[in-house]
Amino acid sequence: MQDVLSSLLLAVVIILALLILRYLIEEQDKLTTVAVKLSMQRHYFVFLFVQLFLVISIFSNIAVLLSGFTHDIKSIATLIASNLSKISNYFFFYIFLRELFVSAATLLQINRIVARIIICLYNRTARQK
DSSP states (O other): OHHHHHHHHHHHHHHHHHHHHHHHHHTTOOOSHHHHHHHHHHHHHHHHIIIIIIIHHHHHSHHHHHHHHHHOGGGHHHHHHHHHHHHHHHHHHHHHHHHHHHHHHHHHTHHHHHHHHHHHHHOOOTTTO
C-alpha cells in the first residue's frame, strides 16, 4: 500500500510541476509554440532526472549510508550497489503505474467526458430557460 500511495503522490507532484513549468515558460515571452514546446521538453527532462533519479535514490539510501559511515567508509559503495535494486523496483513500479494511468485516460477520454458534462450543465437555449 505504501508503494502505491507514494507513487500516486509522486505522479500528482510531477503533474503539478509540469503545469507550473508550462506557465513559467509561457511567461518568458516565447514567440512561437515550437519554442515553448522545446523549452518545455528541456526543462521537464532536467526536472524528471533530478526528481526521479537523484532525489529518490539519495533519500531512500540516506539511512543505509549513515549506518555505513559508522561501520566502514570503504563499504559505502557496496551498500549503494546492493540497494540499487530496491530503487529500480520503485522506478519500474512508478513507470508501470504512470503508463497504466495514461492508457486508461486515453481509452476513457476523460477530458471529453468532463467537457461534455460542463457544456451540458451550462449550455442552455432560450426555450430551455
